[in-house]
Amino acid sequence: MYRLDPDFFNLDYTLDCGQVFRWEKNGDWWTGVVGNNVIRLSQEEDSRELLIDSKLPPEFFSRYFRFDDDLSSIYESINRDLLIDRAINRYKGLRLIRQDPWECLISYMLATASSIPTIQKRIYLLSQIFGQELEDGYFSFPDPETLANADMSMLDLCKLGFRADRIKMAAEEVCSEELDFDALFRLEYKYARERLMRLRGIGEKVADCVLLFAFEKMESFPVDTHIRQIIQHYHIDDSYFETCTNLSCMGDWGREYFGRYCGYAQEYLYYQKRVEGFVSLY
């Protein structure tokens, strides 16, 4: 057990905002599985110090929680209007997380048209049935080979619905190295997105989530149902915005409007909408 003292960091917002699905809070402590590690974290009320119950070194958490991102300059660059300004101030310290590409890919393929508790349940079942038990009740995420070779009757136990065959196909592509994660890292956002969207079950939204959360593409602007509702609800005085009705246009709008770090803007708007609905700006 040791401590870190990062600035601009709120553990609750970061783990609760809906970007990761394998953390749960009991009392003051969060428990989660990252790779083959069961990790427990807490944050002190007043000092804001991060308490870490894990054998992993500080460098691991600096990387995982993106302490290398300069949040104050990111806030400055994305703060374009009252709505995002409110979200930034209310949820200050929410950081994007550097996720594992494979787990992130499958997780967001399983997330389509589902509530967050349902997604969490699917991922838990998938890990319980196909992963390794690390501690009582905590399982590693299954590796690509296991899912590629999984038989459908076992996969159906995870309640994936129509998503089951999609993730099996994705697992096969990863195993055969037809889908190369290293290559995706090197590709520009636009081309990495096109590559991911060639997979069955990956459209613009899932591709953007995976690129934002696992491939360092901060210019991703995932348009899910909440973001769509936000854009439709707040008729911001912007001619480009006014004509923006379909989803892919909303993504382009977000990129242009918020700039290089629009992925951060997206996450703040998303979380604010989930927690508070359509907030008043007066």
Next chain:
DNA sequence: ATCCAGGGACATC
């Protein structure tokens, strides 16, 4: 009962 949830594929126009 009906609608919605971190959507996407496919047909149709």
Next chain:
DNA sequence: GATGTCCATGGA
């Protein structure tokens, strides 16, 4: 390019 329907599942 824009629109409608279907796809499982679970909770409100």
